[in-house]
Amino acid sequence: MVQLNLLPQAGTTKHALPAQLAIVVPAFNEIDNVPLLIAAVTAALPNVAWEIMFVDDNSPDGTAARVRELAMENPRVRVVQRYGRRGLASACIEGVMATAAPYVAIMDADLQHDERLLGQMFDRLRGGDIDLVVGSRYVEGGSFGDWTRGRTAASKLATRMAATLTRTPISDPMSGFFMMTRAAFERSLPRLSSVGFKILLDIAASAPAPLRVAEVPYTFRTRQHGESKLDSLVLWEYFQLILDKAFGRVIPVRFMSFAMVGGLGLLVHFFVLSILFIGVGTSFSAAQTVATIVAISNNFFLNNLLTYRDQRLRGPALLRGWVSFYLVCATGAVANIGIADWLFDHQTFWVFSAIAGVLVSVVWNYAMSSIFTWRK
Ligand code: GDD
Numbered sequence: 436m437v438q439l440n441l442l443p444q445a446g447t448t449k450h451a452l453p454a455q456l457a458i459v460v461p462a463f464n465e466i467d468n469v470p471l472l473i474a475a476v477t478a479a480l481p482n483v484a485w486e487i488m489f490v491d492d493n494s495p496d497g498t499a500a501r502v503r504e505l506a507m508e509n510p511r512v513r514v515v516q517r518y519g520r521r522g523l524a525s526a527c528i529e530g531v532m533a534t535a536a537p538y539v540a541i542m543d544a545d546l547q548h549d550e551r552l553l554g555q556m557f558d559r560l561r562g563g564d565i566d567l568v569v570g571s572r573y574v575e576g577g578s579f580g581d582w583t584r585g586r587t588a589a590s591k592l593a594t595r596m597a598a599t600l601t602r603t604p605i606s607d608p609m610s611g612f613f614m615m616t617r618a619a620f621e622r623s624l625p626r627l628s629s630v631g632f633k634i635l636l637d638i639a640a641s642a643p644a645p646l647r648v649a650e651v652p653y654t655f656r657t658r659q660h661g662e663s664k665l666d667s668l669v670l671w672e673y674f675q676l677i678l679d680k681a682f683g684r685v686i687p688v689r690f691m692s693f694a695m696v697g698g699l700g701l702l703v704h705f706f707v708l709s710i711l712f713i714g715v716g717t718s719f720s721a722a723q724t725v726a727t728i729v730a731i732s733n734n735f736f737l738n739n740l741l742t743y744r745d746q747r748l749r750g751p752a753l754l755r756g757w758v759s760f761y762l763v764c765a766t767g768a769v770a771n772i773g774i775a776d777w778l779f780d781h782q783t784f785w786v787f788s789a790i791a792g793v794l795v796s797v798v799w800n801y802a803m804s805s806i807f808t809w810r811k
C-alpha cells in the first residue's frame with residue numbers, strides 16, 4: 436500500500452517548535468517596518484520559541500502581502516488580514532485570539548517599542564506570580580523620548596483619568612507595549628469594549644479582579660519609517676472607551692454616540708431654520724425643508740466619522756449610505772410624528788408626547804441605519 440507522507444519527517448524538514456510566546460503586532464501601512472521588526476525580535480529572543488502575528492487592516496501599501504512573503508521564509512511569521520475594518524484595539528484582540536501561545540505580547544510595528552525588553556518581560560511572566568508586564572515610560576528609567584511638552588501633558592492627564600477606571604495599579608496604562616498570560620487575557624475577554632486604541636486600559640478595566648502587574652521602564656523611540664495613524668480623533672475614541680467602561684453594560688456606546696450626534700443635529704436644524712425663516716424671510720415650509728436636509732446630512736457625516744469610525748463608508752459607498760440614511764430618517768420622522776400625535780390625543784402632556792416621539796425615532800433611526808446604512 437502506498438503511504439501518503441503529509442507530515443514533515445524529523446531531521447529532513449526544519450520544523451519550528453510550538454510558540455510559547457506570541458508577539459501580536461497591529462499594523463497599518465507599515466510595509467517598510469515589517470522586515471526590520473522581525474529582524475529586531477529575532478536578535479532579541481534567541482532562546483524563546485516565539486511567533487510574530489501581524490494584524491493588518493488591508494493596508495493600501497501592501498503590508499499583508501509583504502508579511503506573507505516573509506512568512507514563506509520564516510515559519511515564526513504569521514498574518515491576520517482583516518477587510519473593511521479598522522481599529523487598533525480590536526486588531527490586538529483578534530491577534531491574541533488567533534494564536535495558541537500561552538503568553539502574548541502586544542507591540543507596535545513601527546519600532547517605537549524597545550524589543551530588547553521582551554526577554555526580560557517573558558522571564559518575569561514565567562515566574563508564575565504575575566499576570567501582566569507593562570513597558571512603562573513613567574517608572575524610573577523610562578521616558579517619552581522626544582515628545583513635545585503638549586503631547587506629554589495630554590498623555591499624563593489621560594493617564595490620571597485612566598487610573599480612576601482601573602483598580603489595577605499601572606503607572607502607564609496608555610502604553611501600547613506589554614506582555615501577559617493568555618489566562619489573564621481570557622478573564623477580561625467577556626467585558627472588553629474593543630473600541631479605540633487603548634487596549635491595555637481596556638484589558639485592565641475589564642478584569643474581574645485586579646491584575647498582578649510588573650513594570651519595566653523603556654524609552655519611546657522615534658518613528659523612522661511610515662507615519663503615525665493616530666489623528667485628532669483619538670481623543671474622541673478615548674472618550675468612547677471611558678463611556679463604554681462606565682455605562683456600556685446598560686447602553687451600547689454606539690447608541691450613545693448616535694444619540695449625541697442626533698442632539699447636535701437638532702441644534703443644527705434650529706440654527707438653519709432660524710437663519711432662513713427669521714433672518715432671510717424664507718417661507719416656513721421652505722426653511723423647514725432646507726433645515727431638515729442640512730440636519731440629516733450633518734448627522735450622516737458625523738455618524739460616519741464618529742459613531743461608525745471602524746467601518747467608515749468612503750467613495751461610492753458613501754453616496755449609497757447617504758441616500759439610505761435619508762430614507763431611514765424619513766420613516767423615523769413619520770414614526771415620531773405618529774407616536775407624539777397619538778399620545779397627545781390620549782391626554783398625554785404635550786412635552787412628554789414630543790419626547791416620546793423623539794425617543795422612538797432615535798431608536799428607529801439607530802436600528803435601521805445599522806441594518807441599511809452601515810451594514811457589515
Ligand atoms: N491593524 C491596525 N489597524 N493597526 C493599526 C491601526 C488600525 O486601524 N491604527 C494603528 N495601527 C498600528 C500602527 O501600524 C502601529 O503599528 C501601531 O498600531 C501604533 O500606531 P501609531 O500610528 O504608530 O501610533 P502612535 O505611535 O502615535 O501611538 C503609540 O503610542 C501610544 C503611547 O502613547 C501606540 O503604541 C499606542 O498604542 C500607545 O498607546
Ligand code: MN
Binds near residue numbers: 543545663
Ligand atoms: Mn507609533
